[in-house]
Amino acid sequence: MEIDKAIKECDDRRLKTKYNNAIYVIQRALALYSIEEVAFSFNGGKDSTVLLHLLRAGYYLHNKEQSLSNGGLADSPIRTIYFESPSAFPEINSFTHDMATTYGLEMEIITLDFKSGLEGLLKAKPIRAIFLGVRIGDPTAVGQEQFSPSSPGWPPFMRVNPILDWSYRDVWSFILTCKVKYCSLYDQGYTSIGSIYDTVPNELLCISHSSSSDGKFKPAYLLSDGRLERAGRVKKSAPSVGRTPVGKVIDGVDSDKNSMLTASVIAVGDEILSGSVGDDLGLLLCQKLHSIGWTVSHAAVVQNDIDSVAEEVERRKSANDMVFVFGGVGPLHSDVTSAGVAKAFGVRLAPDEEFEEYLRHLIGDHCTGDRNEMAQLPEGITELLHHEKLPVPLIKCQNVIMLTATNVPELEKEWFCLIELTRSNGLFTLMEPYVAKRLSTFLPDVETARPLSELCLKFPDLKIVCRRKSRSGPLIISFEGKDLARIESATEALCNKFHSGAFSEVK
Numbered sequence: 001m002e003i004d005k006a007i008k009e010c011d012d013r014r015l016k017t018k019y020n021n022a023i024y025v026i027q028r029a030l031a032l033y034s035i036e037e038v039a040f041s042f043n044g045g046k047d048s049t050v051l052l053h054l055l056r057a058g059y060y061l062h063n064k065e066q067s068l069s070n071g072g073l074a075d076s077p078i079r080t081i082y083f084e085s086p087s088a089f090p091e092i093n094s095f096t097h098d099m100a101t102t103y104g105l106e107m108e109i110i111t112l113d114f115k116s117g118l119e120g121l122l123k124a125k126p127i128r129a130i131f132l133g134v135r136i137g138d139p140t141a142v143g144q145e146q147f148s149p150s151s152p153g154w155p156p157f158m159r160v161n162p163i164l165d166w167s168y169r170d171v172w173s174f175i176l177t178c179k180v181k182y183c184s185l186y187d188q189g190y191t192s193i194g195s196i197y198d199t200v201p202n203e204l205l206c207i208s209h210s211s212s213s214d215g216k217f218k219p220a221y222l223l224s225d226g227r228l229e230r231a232g233r234v235k236k237s238a239p240s241v242g243r244t245p246v247g248k249v250i251d252g253v254d255s256d257k258n259s260m261l262t263a264s265v266i267a268v269g270d271e272i273l274s275g276s277v278g279d280d281l282g283l284l285l286c287q288k289l290h291s292i293g294w295t296v297s298h299a300a301v302v303q304n305d306i307d308s309v310a311e312e313v314e315r316r317k318s319a320n321d322m323v324f325v326f327g328g329v330g331p332l333h334s335d336v337t338s339a340g341v342a343k344a345f346g347v348r349l350a351p352d353e354e355f356e357e358y359l360r361h362l363i364g365d366h367c368t369g370d371r372n373e374m375a376q377l378p379e380g381i382t383e384l385l386h387h388e389k390l391p392v393p394l395i396k397c398q399n400v401i402m403l404t405a406t407n408v409p410e411l412e413k414e415w416f417c418l419i420e421l422t423r424s425n426g427l428f429t430l431m432e433p434y435v436a437k438r439l440s441t442f443l444p445d446v447e448t449a450r451p452l453s454e455l456c457l458k459f460p461d462l463k464i465v466c467r468r469k470s471r472s473g474p475l476i477i478s479f480e481g482k483d484l485a486r487i488e489s490a491t492e493a494l495c496n497k498f499h500s501g502a503f504s505e506v507k
């Protein structure tokens, strides 16, 4: 079974766990209900596409456990229901029908609304349980568990939600790891698909803006903050949304509070990995990026080894707006960063005369051999960033910036120069800075856990992070975002759930 094989062979432990749990839920349902009593609610969306393949795998494994032969399992015989509507995207419609043909799904097409359609279906068929691709974070998931009876007022059946605890990232990891087909709209910047009247591509994935409305978008799997997957679920006519440019700059500062730019920070340093020194520069870079309103999606430390650098840079450069790499820049045997970056872009290292000239000024003619090894830079993609305060320019390869700093004061200086270059040349966008409010409490976790989870769902635009300095000390809850009014509402909502004085603000 190719899905089961792909997951077993991958090295993503989180995905394996999510998969195993989902398969467990499916197998439980198949043990509780006969095959005639279950149905799969499929609409061609990414979540139901994941569920389609989990059901195929789950059905196969269920049969295997019971030593039942499963013929030529292209297919799961689980009855599939699709509520087809004239307001669905044609791409969704055709993908759903394509999948039904490919996997031999016995698909019931219902043209009524959900409730009336289900009432009719349940009268005609012995269905007792329906599999849904609902996930925590979906507005309809509130209060649901993996097995949840249908709501009062709905016909009676069990809603089975095998991927309830999957994140946006889990969904895409699964689709990409198993290399299964998905609806083409997700390659055009759509991250969650409703009807043609309320769905546009997700602005956070916009890569090019033109005055006409045909901006280009990155694929859905590149959305780094899954909490914003529904950012494209809006009224098409709404004036403040649609294809407004992300990262538009007004007086050097981006004014669009909803847009988000992400960066990754990569330290190249065996000495950090052996514990000889701390990653002070990584910490400082995260703080600097945060201060200009960027989101750091990932920070990594890799070995001084070309392949390790190349692998990390390759992965991060396509998933982020900018990548910062430091360490391993120079002429020594361990200075492999330039070579790693070149490999990540699939280009070779070549002598850069301009850079060589800078180095000659700096170190004279002391280099060994014909040319200075340090002046070899990724060919065809390198831009040197000059600033009068820097003895040698910073190196930019498309969206990857190599910093030469080796300590905190040097990094402070390089950062200062980068920001100055940004203000004059628009090197990258300065965003509205983050604001934060912190509350401290001695309430036990068991009391705060649920209200906090609810708050996260209610305020998906805020980062609500808990931290403690000691097990016995107070819990510090930080609310972070770009809109102080939203932060105030969230903290107020939390405080209102407890007795007065339960929280104090940490200044």
Ligand SMILES: Cc1cc2nc3c(=O)[nH]c(=O)nc-3n(C[C@H](O)[C@H](O)[C@H](O)COP(=O)(O)O)c2cc1C
Residues within 6 Å of the ligand: 041, 083, 114, 130, 132, 140, 149, 150, 151, 154, 159, 194
């Ligand atoms: C098979 C199926 C079962 C559903 N069961 C329920 C239910 O028990 N209770 C409920 O409030 N909504 C139920 N819904 C509706 C969904 O919660 C939700 O309203 C719908 O998926 C969102 O679509 P909309 O954005 O078009 O409203 C069900 C939908 C489907 C397809």
Ligand SMILES: Nc1ncnc2c1ncn2[C@@H]1O[C@H](COP(=O)(O)OP(=O)(O)OP(=O)(O)O)[C@@H](O)[C@H]1O
Residues within 6 Å of the ligand: 041, 042, 043, 044, 045, 046, 047, 048, 049, 081, 082, 083, 084, 131, 132, 133, 134, 135, 138, 191, 192, 193, 194
């Ligand atoms: N028109 C429909 N026909 C059948 N099932 C549906 C329909 N609309 C929603 N569902 C069920 O509800 C689940 C949740 O819908 P939702 O729109 O959140 O997810 P999705 O469509 O799979 O993915 P996306 O979030 O990208 O749109 C679906 O996975 C599917 O099981």
Ligand SMILES: [Mg+2]
Residues within 6 Å of the ligand: 043, 045, 192, 193, 194
């Ligand atoms: Mg959908």
